[in-house]
């Protein structure tokens with residue numbers, strides 16, 4: 001059965017997790033390396049970055065702002081947005097659902113990291129397409145996720161994948177110390193999905209991150225930076241959601 005998109009569940013979860021998210025996940029060297037790499041490819045002073053699902057703003061928005069980039073952050077959790085605004089004074093933070101918020105200016109970088117776990121594929125598909133279309137020429141789209149490959153191992157578990165093995169709407173990824181039924185793409189599925197929009201992958205790291213809480217399992221994480229080549233039009237990502245296939 002297709003998963004429904006329930007933004008209220010995300011608000012409830014992240015309002016409760018609050019500042020603890022930063023204590024447990026803030027010092028993530030894989031994420032920090034990815035942001036450093038993005039900063040090295042942008043122009044401080046003139047580049048504008050969008051942090052989608054910004055959380056407390058640490059480390060993503062904070063590193064981008066400290067590097068001299070103009071940062072806009074959006075998040076559905078009012079508590080997360082007020083923490084981000086306190087921490088990153090130079091940034092501009094908005095309480096908004098990433099599925100509905102419409103960018104009204106182009107961005108040189110859009111970062112979508114671990115904010116789409118609670119979503120279904122139709123929402124993820126529309127969200128990536130919208131933010132890829134908001135990239136300026138040669139703009140960068142960065143994605144951080146827990147790839148499904150490590151959590152779907154048996155033949156029975158593989159039934160969670162769509163028929164192209166691009167994504168699983170219900171994947172048993174550990175989050176906040178508990179197994180969940182969250183959205184994830186396969187390693188190759190995430191790459192092909194970005195390439196299907198006409199983006200070029202310029203950087204990728206897959207490694208293990210250990211949360212700063214001994215009771216939480218280590219997480220496999222994938223970070224990809226993809227570039228829009230010049231002004232190339234963005235194509236509709238593939239595969240289409242089942243609802244849109246005729």
Ligand SMILES: C[S@@+](CC[C@H](N)C(=O)[O-])C[C@H]1O[C@@H](n2cnc3c(N)ncnc32)[C@H](O)[C@@H]1O
Nearest residue numbers: 010014053055075076077080097098113114115
């Ligand atoms: C796991 S945290 C990740 C924070 C940050 N991106 C990072 O990687 O450090 C996920 C964040 O996404 C936000 N989020 C979840 N669903 C959202 C939605 N529909 N619209 C906007 N933000 C959302 C949550 O409130 C939370 O702050």
